[in-house]
Amino acid sequence: xxxxxxxxxxxxxxxxxxxxxxxxxxxxxxxxxxxxxxxxxxxxxxxxxxxxxxxxxxxxxxxxxxxxxxxxxxxxxxxxxxxxxxxxxxxxxxxxxxxxxxxxxxxxxxxxxxxxxxxxxxxxxxxxxxxxxxxxxxxxxxxxxxxxxxxxxxxxxxxxxxxxxxxxx
Amino acid sequence: xxxxxxxxxxxxxxxxxxxxxxxxxxxxxxxxxxxxxxxxxxxxxxxxxxxxxxxxxxxxxxxxxxxxxxxxxxxxxxxxxxxxxxxxxxx
Numbered sequence: 420x421x422x423x424x425x426x427x428x429x430x431x432x433x434x435x436x437x438x439x440x441x442x443x444x445x446x447x448x449x450x451x452x453x454x455x456x457x458x459x460x461x462x463x464x465x466x467x468x469x470x471x472x473x474x475x476x477x478x479x480x481x482x483x484x485x486x487x488x489x490x491x492x493x494x495x496x497x498x499x500x501x502x503x504x505x506x507x508x509x510x511x512x513x514x515x516x517x518x519x520x521x522x523x524x525x526x527x528x529x530x531x532x533x534x535x536x537x538x539x540x541x542x543x544x545x546x547x548x549x550x551x552x553x554x555x556x557x558x559x560x561x562x563x564x565x566x567x568x569x570x571x572x573x574x575x576x577x578x579x580x581x582x583x584x585x586x587x588x
Numbered sequence: 589x590x591x592x593x594x595x596x597x598x599x600x601x602x603x604x605x606x607x608x609x610x611x612x613x614x615x616x617x618x619x620x621x622x623x624x625x626x627x628x629x630x631x632x633x634x635x636x637x638x639x640x641x642x643x644x645x646x647x648x649x650x651x652x653x654x655x656x657x658x659x660x661x662x663x664x665x666x667x668x669x670x671x672x673x674x675x676x677x678x679x
Contacts, residue, residue, distance in 0.1 A: 488623075489624055492624055520651065523651070524647050524651065527650065527651075528647075530665075533623060534667045535667075537623040549675065550670070551671050553640050554640050554670035554671070557640065557642070557646065558643045558647055561643035561647055
């Protein structure tokens with residue numbers, strides 16, 4: 420298995436630690452963060468595979484490092500939403516007229532994960548339940564399955580471009 | 589702005605609307621500032637624990653919630669959090 424699948428497996432293992440008692444917040448927080456990075460790296464890996472088919476490692480590493488979390492969130496919100504809520508004409512232009520339900524679901528999962536990961540990493544006063552982490556993980560697993568079908572379609576390619584290219588707004 | 593959206597969202601999801609799935613035990617809506625610095629809504633959905641393993645059911649419910657919000661004219665982005673209705677609070 421590659422890094423994305425390993426991270427998702429790690430997220431699941433962390434969320435199930437302390438199974439008999441109250442889970443440690445540190446484990447739940449790291450589970451949420453790992454689930455986010457699992458989908459983050461899956462999307463990047465797909466994009467790099469499409470743009471750099473020769474698999475030159477140095478170029479792949481450079482391209483992988485050029486993705487920005489915030490830019491990816493804006494792309495995900497645009498593709499998952501009704502469209503009217505995006506302020507960025509570049510993203511709106513890239514979005515298919517009628518994105519599939521599966522693409523919208525993957526995009527929404529990315530947005531939900533990024534928000535959860537941000538809170539899990541930085542909102543020290545917030546408490547997280549194990550069931551919240553487990554629900555994120557099971558939905559991320561489904562997003563993986565859907566994405567692996569969508570990634571080779573025109574709408575998948577449009578989403579990858581939106582994730583990568585910096586907003587011009 | 590966010591208060592008006594919050595009210596609309598609460599009415600759409602919790603007050604007087606068509607019932608959601610039978611395994612949904614409670615829905616509450618709150619506001620937040622998200623990672624991008626935008627105002628957003630957070631929808632907390634308490635469900636039967638058995639559904640936590642069913643990603644497809646959760647995904648469909650999330651889409652249904654979003655459709656209901658859109659139909660009610662809610663334009664603010666919303667995040668969804670599923671949790672087991674019987675799990676003790678993490679506090």
